[in-house]
Amino acid sequence: GENVEQHPSTLSVQEGDSAVIKCTYSDSASNYFPWYKQELGKRPQLIIDIRSNVGEKKDQRIAVTLNKTAKHFSLHITETQPEDSAVYFCAASKADKLIFGTGTRLQVFP
Amino acid sequence: NAGVTQTPKFQVLKTGQSMTLQCAQDMNHNSMYWYRQDPGMGLRLIYYSASEGTTDKGEVPNGYNVSRLNKREFSLRLESAAPSQTSVYFCASSVDRGDYGYTFGSGTRLTVV
Numbered sequence: 001g002e003n004v005e006q007h008p009s010t011l012s013v014q015e016g017d018s019a020v021i022k023c024t025y026s027d028s029a030s031n032y033f034p035w036y037k038q039e040l041g042k043r044p045q046l047i048i049d050i051r052s053n054v055g056e057k058k059d060q061r062i063a064v065t066l067n068k069t070a071k072h073f074s075l076h077i078t079e080t081q082p083e084d085s086a087v088y089f090c091a092a093s094k095a096d097k098l099i100f101g102t103g104t105r106l107q108v109f110p
Numbered sequence: 111n112a113g114v115t116q117t118p119k120f121q122v123l124k125t126g127q128s129m130t131l132q133c134a135q136d137m138n139h140n141s142m143y144w145y146r147q148d149p150g151m152g153l154r155l156i157y158y159s160a161s162e163g164t165t166d167k168g169e170v171p172n173g174y175n176v177s178r179l180n181k182r183e184f185s186l187r188l189e190s191a192a193p194s195q196t197s198v199y200f201c202a203s204s205v206d207r208g209d210y211g212y213t214f215g216s217g218t219r220l221t222v223v
Binding site: 031032034042043044045046049089093094095096097098100101102103 | 151153155204208209210217
């Protein structure tokens, strides 16, 4: 079926620490995996994405890794800052649409 | 370049009233989507249009209808609003289907009393 599982649902870290959010998907045909950040009261915004022919992608303090065999992909945020506090959603492509995970609320404490 | 524009931003309806949420994108995207997001919850797909001239049901289509008016515009209609439809509604567009990231509109906050 259509399913993307995301863990953890909440994550609290100290400023400067790293944060890791993990997702698993069920459809082996999925080949595109974006991550979205949603600040309180705002729209979701694309922060990084990865395609199935790549194992890792970095953009400054954020990185995404993909393990197609295990159907896992993860978001890594290093040197976290208070402005990283938000809800993060992973997603996996399925035919005409994206299937979203249930979200992770990240809180970064100063 | 506005991206995805949704109107209205806020709306209060009485139970049983009808309304149409408007969405327009200026990025020449093929695919458009309507989601609802309840407080503290994730994104649930209501309806989508993979390309101009097609529409399909998503996860929670009951109580809603859609129209893909042209390539730019995709509207969502509530025929008889119910309190359970109180939510934030997001429209999104994609270059083409699920193979590209979505651009989201700023949302419509709907309250049904």
